[in-house]
Each structure stands twice: as C-alpha cells, then as structure tokens.
Amino acid sequence: MTTREARDPVAVVRENLAEWEVPHVELDVFGTADAAAIVEQVDEFVRRHLGPGVAAYLFCSSSVGSTHGLILADGRRVVLKARPPPDTNPDLPLDRESLRQVVRVQRFLTAHDYPCPEPLLEPEPLGRGLATVETYLDAGRLVDGHDPRGRRLIAASLAEHIALLRRMPDPPRLDHFAVPDARLFPMPHGKIFKPSEPDTGWVRALARRARDVTREVDSALVLGHCDWRVEHLRFADERLVVSHDWDSLSMRSEVGIVGVNAHGHTADWSQEQIRRVPTAGGILGFIADYEAARGEPFTREQHRAARAWAVYSIAYGAWISIAPGDTDWPEDSWPALLRGCGEDLLR
Template identity: 85%
Template sequence: MTSREARDPVAVVRENLAEWEVPHVELDVFGTADAAAIVEQVDGFVRRHLGTGVAAYLFCGSSVGSTHGLLLADGRRVVLKARPPAETNPDLPLDRESLRQVARVQRFLAARGYPCPEPILEPEPIGRGLATIETYLDAGRLVDGHDPRGRRLIAAALVEHIGLLRNMPDPPRIGHFAVPDERLFPTPHGKIFSPSESDTGWVRALGRRARDITRAADSPLVLGHCDWRVEHLRFADDRLVATYDWDSLAARPEVCIVGVDAHGHTADWSQEQVRRVPTPEGILGFIADYEAARGEPFTREQHRAARAWAVYWIAYGAWISIAPGDTDWPEDSWPALLRRCGEELLR
C-alpha cells in the first residue's frame, strides 16, 4: 500500500462504487449504494467508537468486505473494515467471534514484531454488518511473484508467521472456506460470481480428484494466511514491512495453506497490466521455496497433497469465473491454467 493522498470522502467512495455494475458488498453492509450515505455511516461509527470524525479518505475498496482508509480529524490514519452479515456467506469468518479471534492473532503477531496491522477496535455493528478498525500500514513496495527472488521472499514470510503462530497459546480454530464433504466448493466469495454448472463439469471433476488426493496425506494443523499473495504484502529490500487481509487467516493442514498460497501468490487484482495467475513452474517453485525456508522437505505424500490443494483452488477459481457457453479463455485466467496444468500437478 503506497502513500495515499488525503481526498474528499464522498468522491473516493463514489469512485469505488463506480467500478462495480452492482455494488453488492456495500448494499449488504450499508443498505445503500449512495456514497454520501455510506460516508455518513462510517463517520458516525468512528465518532461513536473513537471520539473523532473523518477528515478525509485515503482509499476505499471492495472485496469480501468494504475497506476504508481514513484520515481522522485528530490526525490518526486508520483502516475501517466493514463486513456483510455473517449469513451472507456461511463459509467465511464474518461472525463476531471469528473476527475477534482474527484480532487476537494480529495482536499476537504485532507484539512479536511481525508487520501486521494492530487492532484498534474489535467488531462492532455498522449498518447491517460488523466493522473493525486497525492501524494503517503504509510502507514498502510490491515484489514480483513471478520472479524467483520475489517468490522466495513471499514463501519465507509465510513460513515465518506460521512458525510464530505455532507457539500461540490456545490458538483459535478459525474456519475459512472449509466446506462439508457433501459440497465440493465453498460458496463463491462474491455475489458477482454465478457458476455455470453445465459448463464446468470438467472443472468439478478435477476439483473432486484433487480433494480426494489431499485426504491421503498426514499434515499438521497450523494457523496461516490463506490469501498470501503479492497484493497483500510489502517489502523493503528483502524485509517484510507490511501485510494485509488477515481475515483470510485459517486453521488448516499445513499442506492446504501452502497449496492455496502457491496457487495465488502472484495475484494482484489492483493492477491491470500484470499477469495474475502463476505458471505451473511457479506453483512448484513456491512449494519448493516454502520447503527450503521451512528447513525440512515435505514427505512425498505431503508434496503431492500440496500440489493437489493448488489444483483444487485453481479449479474453484475456474468454477466461479466460467460464463455459460464460454470455452475460450485468456492465458491469464484460472480456466486456462487449470486446462494447462491440472492433470500434470495431480500426477
């Protein structure tokens, strides 16, 4: 997150809303797509809980939740993250207790010098959902996840925070995209996605095979960030200085966390002119870099399971993005990547 200019709140929110044909997240959270009304709710929230108002906006963005970078009237720079009601997506940790546990993990890491935002306010009601406030980290730069050096830095930073969290007393069992056996994939993480079941039979077949393979490996349960990728990380030289999106924390088998992060480590959806999806070689390279930083290789079964988890999440991305009748996909897309390397990675 580079340095941001303080700007008019309504203008910043309006620009974010204009990026969406239907701003589902803001409608779910605030009950409105009117920029001025959203700013009014945000300002009222920080006045109630922090005792000061919003002077200007640093940024505004939408994904699973609605995120607002704020310059407060007392000079503080903070980030308000507003999530939709928990029932909006039962496969994501949107309930109050899960968000409290995420905040507990952030405090644990920050107290040990790990560069994640420190919670300022635990979840409180805003509109129809819940919001938290945390410190604003504005340091460092992006690395290139396709470059071996950048990939090694990303993998090593994942090893570091998983290692720290192994020593956390009473670690929380946070669920993130964990689905029951009767369902293959989690509920799509955004309402903009409408999977075409008739056009994704081959995708679901690969996803099912991948999931079956993951069950054959014995892997310890760990806490780790499950969206550990270029867009959420900043480095100064070779040192990690800022991390974002800790709502993606989950307690999962280690090979699952490595697989999901191998599949997505190159993605930066905030930039148009960069390749988002990795190459098959990049996926294998990330797993190898993780093993090297870990100081101990996976067993053969664990390595195969990590690759299978990568295939599973590539299949999820393909499943939610294939439109009815769509059979020709750009190279930088999940369906194209799955078609290219799904079978290879499962072998």
Template identity: 35%
Template sequence: MASSDSASSSGRDDVADRTTDTERAVHGTESVAELRAFLNSYACEHLASPIRKVRFRAGRIDAVWGVDLDDGRSVVIKGHRAPVDHEAADATDAIAAARDAQRVLAAAGFPCPEPLSGPDKFGGRVLTVETLLAGAVPDGRDPANRRLLAAGLARHIDLLRARPDLLQRVGAGPSWCQYQAGPWPVPHDSIVNFDVTPAGYDWLDAYARRASDRILTCRDGAEVVVGHADWYAGNAAVHEGVLVGTFDWELVADTEAVIAGFAAACYAASSTSGGGLSSPDEATAFLQDYEAARGVGLTGGERRTASAAAAWIVAFNARWELAMSTGRGEEGPNLSLLREHGQHYLDLTW
C-alpha cells in the same frame, strides 16, 4: 483466492461518487456521503476522533476505507459482509479470531496491522479498524519477492502455533479453502452459483473432486495449524526488499502443507505482476522457497498434499471464472490454465 479486499481503490477523497458494488452489498447505501457520515460516527465512538480525509476505498468482499483521523492517526476501517452460508460458524467469532491472531503477530514484530477496535456491531453492521501500513504492492513473480512471501507464510504459521485456541474458532476458512465436501463449496459471494455446472464442463467437477480427495487422503493425521487464507502479493507490501505489510487477515485452520499449497497457486497475483495464478513451475518454486524458509523439507506425503491443494485453488478459480462468464462463449485464463496443466498441478515434484 477468488477475490481480494486490497484491490480496487479510488485513491481520492470524493464524497460525491456513488458507492461501489461491495459497499452497497455491505452497507446498503448508494451515497458515498451517507456512508462517510456513518463511518465518521463509528470513528468518533470507537476511536474518539472524526475522519479528516479518505485516502482510499477498496474491497471486493468486505468494504475497506483507508482514512486519516483528526488526531493524526491513519487507520483502515473495514465493513464485513454477512456470510452467504448462514449455517457456517459464527462469522463474527472468526473475525475476532483473526484480530487475536494479528495481535499475536504484531507483538512479535511481524508486519501486520495492529487491531484498534472490533469486531464491533454498529448500526446493524460489523466493523473493525486497524492501523494503516504503507508500502508498495510487490511483483510476486520477482524471485526475491516470492522468497519474501514464502518466508512470511512460514513465519506467521510458526508464530500462531502459540495460540492453539484459534483452531476451533477459525474453522475451515473462506469458501476457496473449503474442499472437504467436494467438488464445490457454497461460494462466498451470491453473484455466482456453483449448483449447476454448464454443459461440457463435467471434467472440471471431476478434476476438483479428484484434487479434494487427494488432499483428504494425503493430509490424514497431519497436524492442523492456522494460517492466512489468502496469502498472495496483492495482500502484501514491500519496501526496499523487506516485507513491511500483510493485509486482509482471513484465517484457515488446516495442515501446513495444505496452506502452503493454497499460497503456491496464487502468491504471484497482483496488479503489479499482471495478475494471474501460478503456473506449475511457479507453484513449485514457491514451495521450494517455503521449505527453505521453514528450515525443514516437506515429507513426501506433505508434498503430495501441497500439490493437490494448489490444484484445488486453480480449480476453484476456474469454476468461479466459468460461473462469471457463462453465456459469453469464451474461456478465461484460469480455465485455459487448468485445461493445459491440470495433471501437472496434481503431480508437482521437486
């Protein structure tokens, strides 16, 4: 998890502002009024209703607008960014697979938005629209919310086992899930470059390779499942102690232990809990909650896999942070976290 579509929203219906960096990257316009007109045309064609009000604008990877329509519906329209890695699997098919997964989950009563249209190729862009679910972003560091997130992860992975056809369509997921070629994948955003590691940080390359090698060794032969690729508090909503919304459904096909390890490393990050990746103790607590929700403990090999997957996510975020901060002369919190606790992440025990 290096970024999220649920962060950074304006919360006002203002068409005089300049578009955000994400909106310009996706839609290629600096005018909010022009973008609203484009999305209004899309809504009229695919939802049979114009936009009445813009509730919020958000997104760091894809451009997300929450809107009220004239017909009374509240929906989320997402403009999807073209993949940086043009040799990757068909991004539109991966989006379609995620939409199919959401339909399965919504039909089972799982708290995720119901897809209404898309992926649609409209005006040279790829758009989707889904129902808008309301709720407060939880403090992931609250143990009760941590348990909700662990249970939600276990439940949706189990529900999606009913759709084995999704495995090939989903593939390796976004770049922060792609440890297989170690140490670094092609980043999901061209604003960073992982090709050359700054002097003095060879240890970070070596650590990421060690984590990825351990995942590959420990997960060998395990069942591959489908799960949310960015499962953390910032992509969730809670109301009165109940998980009522889960968002930004990018999927990854991997083993259950790997997906749980990914989530363990970042589940607590959100604007309400001060952001930040999990400490080793927090990651361990999440994995314990995950086992409890699952009803069956992870095997020794699965625990080692989950631990290495958590280490990989911390390493990826540290590498992203390094790429963004080159030349500033100071380390960010993820690099510091890895320097202090790197071995502990690799050796989580419970």
C-alpha cells in the same frame, strides 16, 4: 510505494461504487449504494468508537467486505473494515466471535513485532454487519511473484508467520473458506460470481480428484494466512514490512495452506498490467521455496497433497469465472491454467 493522498470522502466512495455494476458488498453492509449515506454511517461509527470524526479518505475498496482508509480529525490514519452479515456467506468467518479471534491473532503478531496492522477496535455493529478498525500501514514495495526472488520472499514470509503462530497459546480454529464435506466447493466469495454448472463439469471432475488426494495425506494442523499473495504484501531490504487481509486466517493442514497460497501467490487484482495467475513452474517453485524456508522438505505424499490443494484452488477460481458457453479463455485466467497444468500437478 506511493503514499496515498487525502481526498474528499464522498468522491472516493463514489469512485469505488462506480466500479461495480451492482455494489453488492455495500448494499449488504450499509443497506445503500449512496456514497454520501455510506460516508455518514462510517463517520458516525468512528465518532462513536474512536472520538474524532472522518476528516478525509485515503481509499475505499470492495471485496468480501468494504474497506475504508481514513484520516481522522486528530490526524490518525486508520483502516475501517466493514463485513456483511454472517449469513451472507456461511463459509467465511464473518461472525463476531471469529472476527474477535482474528483481532486476537493480529495482537499476538504485533506483540511479537510481526508487520501486520495493529487492531484499534474489536468488531462492532456497523450498518447491517460488523466492522473493525486497525492501523494504516503504508511502507515498502510490491514484489513480482513471477520472479524467483520475489517468490522466495513471499514463501519465506509465509513460513515465518506460520512458525510464529505455532507458539500462540490456544490458537483459534478459524475456518476461512473451509472445504465443506457435503459440497465440492464453498459458496462463492462474492455475489458477482454465478458458476455455470453445465459448462464446468470438467472443472468439477478435476476438483474432486484433487480433494480426494488431499484427504489421503496426514499433515499437521497449523494456523496461517490463506490469501498470502503479492497484493497483500510489501517488502523492503529483503524483509516483509507490511501484510494485510488477516481475515483470511485458517486452521488447516500445513500442506493445505501451502498449496492454497502456491496457487494464488502471484495475484494482484489492483493492477491491470501484470499476469495474475502463476505458471505450473511457479507453483512448484513456491512449494520448494516454502520447504527451504521451513527447513525441512515435505514427504513425497505431502508434496503431492500440496500440489493437489493448488489444483483444487485453481479449480475453484475456474468454476466461479467460466461464463455460460465459454470454451476459450485468456492465458491469464484460472480456466486456462487448470486446463494447461491441472493433470500434470495431480500426477
């Protein structure tokens, strides 16, 4: 993996802002889309809580939150993760107590030598939201989630941390992207998504059928990462050496966590040249790889529920991405995947 170089903070933040027609995340967090003002807020925050100020930036990216890779004046490399106010999306655990529990899980994992960032700061107010700081990890390499070998590494490392978290005393009941009872889908995870209800009737019909299947099957509740995919993982010598995005923790059925991750394990939105969505065979292969790493196969009903969770997750991706009037989608898209294999996976 290429080591990131130190760069001018304002230039790095400005480049990230330029990628968005409207930088909703930064507006929600910092109340401004001015790069210099954002850097000023970040610098003041780290001075207040960590002592040294910001000397340089390694990166800046936006997704659910605004993430800043920093070099501090004392040479430390850290990552500041700023989240929008909790009421921005009630279906995501952005409140202070939930973020504190994520930090607690990360501390448990690092205490057991699991390769995730070590928290340096509990959630504290930054701008309109909350921010944490953790160690910057830059080791290992990406794997190809479409390659059976890479897929096995991803599935096995998922099984590994779920098994480890079973040993955690009083694990938190986090509800990341929970499926609400009163609604078919959670609130879209970004303001850039504007679902077209008239064009997604077939998507919602498949999602309802998939959700019905998931509710018919008993599976133990476990704590696990629900965005366990290529972009967030690095490997070296057949072992996981870096894992990111632990805000995606959730307490849900084991088959639910496996199905959600089977649907998205190949995704890396930082790269343009790769296929992001899996194939039907890749989804089934991921579930089988997880069962092998787990050391015990799912029952027939549990396997069907894992597939249904994958279909539901694909349907969510299709729901938020279909624009009004869309009827033809690129092969590397959630609508095309759902159209091509949704029915088969539910059988």
